[in-house]
Amino acid sequence: MSDENNVEHKVLHNKEYSIFQIAINLTVACFISGAIIAGTYFITAPVAAKNAITMKNDAMKALVKDAETFKPLNGKKDWFTAEKNGKVIAYVVPAESKGYGGAIKMLVSVTPQGKIIDFAILSSNETPGLGDNAGKDAFRSEFKGKKSEDLEVVKDKSKENNIQAMTGATISSKAVTKGIKEAVQQVTQFVGGK
Structure with missing residues (x-):
């Protein structure tokens, strides 16, 4: 009977550990993904803003050629x-x-x-x-x-x-x-x- 309790305790402990490990892994993955997205935005946002201004200026020049x-x-x-x-x-x-x-x-x-x-x-x-x-x-x-x-x-x-x-x-x-x-x-x- 005590062997069964030990096995049951180990199974429960392994389940708790695996759920905890999954939660840690998901947290780390979300953090890394967020950092990648933030880094990409930090690099591309100024370029996109500059391109938007250039497009708007080009559109205005096309509208009023003189x-x-x-x-x-x-x-x-x-x-x-x-x-x-x-x-x-x-x-x-x-x-x-x-x-x-x-x-x-x-x-x-x-x-x-x-x-x-x-x-x-x-x-x-x-x-x-x-x-x-x-x-x-x-x-x-x-x-x-x-x-x-x-x-x-x-x-x-x-x-x-x-x-x-x-x-x-x-x-x-x-x-x-x-x-x-x-x-x-x-x-x-x-x-x-x-």
């Missing part, structure tokens, strides 16, 4: 003035709207007179071949030189100043147009309704 410099606008988050010869020739502002596939994030360039120069889609999840065509020249060119009141999406070109909806992507067309219209209205309000 600009010599871009300066952050105090008091306006993510707004920039595009300047040439020390004079503001455009404002580059963020815009966002909800499309068919979720949020569509854009940069919009607007003259101080409230006319659209261009826009760039920074991120979207619109349907490939349909809504994602919003960033292509055929659709983007419809906005150039238009003011806020000209930004109405139509399915047929009934009025000269309207925005022609992309075939099969009316929701995306309206979402992009809405975001751009809001950006133009914000710039117009900021410069005093010029």
Whole structure:
């Protein structure tokens, strides 16, 4: 009987030891994984931030080709003035709207007179071949030189100043147009309704 108790005690002791050992092993593995992730982030975060700034600057240069410099606008988050010869020739502002596939994030360039120069889609999840065509020249060119009141999406070109909806992507067309219209209205309000 005492041999059975010893065997039972050893089995219980081995089970406790193995559970304790597993817990220690998992703790060490989690610590090492966390250290690797933290180290990777520490190394890559500055590079990613620098790349994001470069991409944004490149996007702004593409939106306002005549600009010599871009300066952050105090008091306006993510707004920039595009300047040439020390004079503001455009404002580059963020815009966002909800499309068919979720949020569509854009940069919009607007003259101080409230006319659209261009826009760039920074991120979207619109349907490939349909809504994602919003960033292509055929659709983007419809906005150039238009003011806020000209930004109405139509399915047929009934009025000269309207925005022609992309075939099969009316929701995306309206979402992009809405975001751009809001950006133009914000710039117009900021410069005093010029």
